Amino acid sequence: MEQTLIFPSVKTYSKVVIGIGGNQAGLSVQLLGGVSVQTYNGNIANNDFKPISNEILKVGAADPSRGTIEFTPAKPYDRVLLRVGTGININGGLRVYYAYQLDRVYASSENHLALCPGCTVQNPQNAVGSNEIDFSKLIQPLSEIDGVPVSQSLQFPTIKTATKLVIGVSSDGKPIDQVIDKEVNIGTTNPNNSNGETISGGLKIDPQNPYKGTIEFMTSLPYNGVIFIMKRSRYYTNELKIHYAYQENVYQPVTVPSAKVMKTVSAEKVLTLFPNPTTGQITLEGNIDFTDAHIFINNTFGKEVFRSKFRSKTIDLPAALPGGVYMLTVQTKDKETYTHKIILTR
Structure with missing residues (x-):
């Protein structure tokens, strides 16, 4: 089984991040033994086939049933072919949540x-x-x-x-x-x-x-x-x-034929939060639909440190989080995403 993820433009040295998951308790290289990725420039293959390995698989800290595939193509590309072979051991198949590019500006x-x-x-x-x-x-x-x-x-x-x-x-x-x-x-x-x-x-x-x-x-x-x-x-x-x-720098999410993916957020929809800086509690505001949304918080190294379903606009940050800068993301039920920086002072 194959799925092609198509980006808006051709990039070089732009890291690809693909969000994946499954029904298993924890993702691993052994479970994903039949999964591979390869980049294309239009319809021309770059011949950079990569099977899943510990080098490119990042398993979520808060939820080990989810993770990302991360790698940096050395050739110009505008699409990634994700292939699932017979060696995959995840019951229910492989879920693909999103994909985006991180462009390098030297x-x-x-x-x-x-x-x-x-x-x-x-x-x-x-x-x-x-x-x-x-x-x-x-x-x-x-x-x-x-x-x-x-x-x-x-x-x-x-x-x-x-x-x-x-x-x-x-x-x-x-x-x-x-x-x-x-x-x-x-x-x-x-x-x-x-x-x-x-x-x-x-x-x-x-x-x-x-x-x-x-x-x-x-x-x-x-x-x-x-x-x-x-x-x-x-x-x-x-x-x-x-x-x-x-x-x-983060660029637009990909378009995925015949699949539901993250949508480009319209300019009139905004997310705000206060107080910021905060000592541990924040309140979300904005004209977005919070119904059935999910909240994610990453630290400055990109590691996920908090995840929760939306229950209230007022959120108490985990007491174990040290002071510093964090990135809060709200993902709506329609897969729209909104990100805001948090400065935590403790």
Whole structure:
């Protein structure tokens, strides 16, 4: 059995996210052994066939009977063929809830500063663009505390708000978590020179290489750049490799022939919530139909931390959730979706 998911336009290096589920207690690679995906550019196959694996299957934390298939095609595509073979072990078949693209917008220019003796930014242009292998390297040698730090800022083509910012980093001398935690300050910037956001947490270490990783951060303020400032030390030299930085932007859901999918939301329908920031309770307002709707909340890493059927416009957030930025999504019975940022203060 096959189903083709068709996007509005051709994209390259845009991650595909397909929401799936079944009647089983928990999804797994073993259960989905007969499922595969392949991208097409029009009617031409890209020959990038992928069977379900632990690399592309993400099982929901709150509901293990649901999950996503996530992968990033390297060739231009506007559709994905989802194939279900005889090896699938889910009773009742495979449910497809939605599909969308996350487009990557890479940093397009850079500025750097290296005024102190021995400070260096090597190959600064190598941190710009879609080449994720090359790198620029920031080096802050032994210096007095009042020395001038070395820094590099990467700029994006346009100002964005509420995007996922992804940065590829590595180090030659020590595990990357030690570098990020102790040797560098990272934050967003904007052309108005107003305060940006300090980027902390979100480091994902490469399981095959502890000296390499990615930083993933959900922005909440307008920005068009990210800056790296090496800390000064009297005792050791600090260094960081910056491979790339990109913004990930959500595009329209796909159209699926002969199937019910998420609909494009009309401009006159809105969702609002208050208070925001909140200490734990929010109230939903808007001219959308909340009847039989579902509520989802994800953290800044995209992980689902809360899910519930709609029962009341006033929602008490779980007491276990720490303070931070979250994304609340309301999905109506007609599969329309509305998303709003929440700032939780505790």
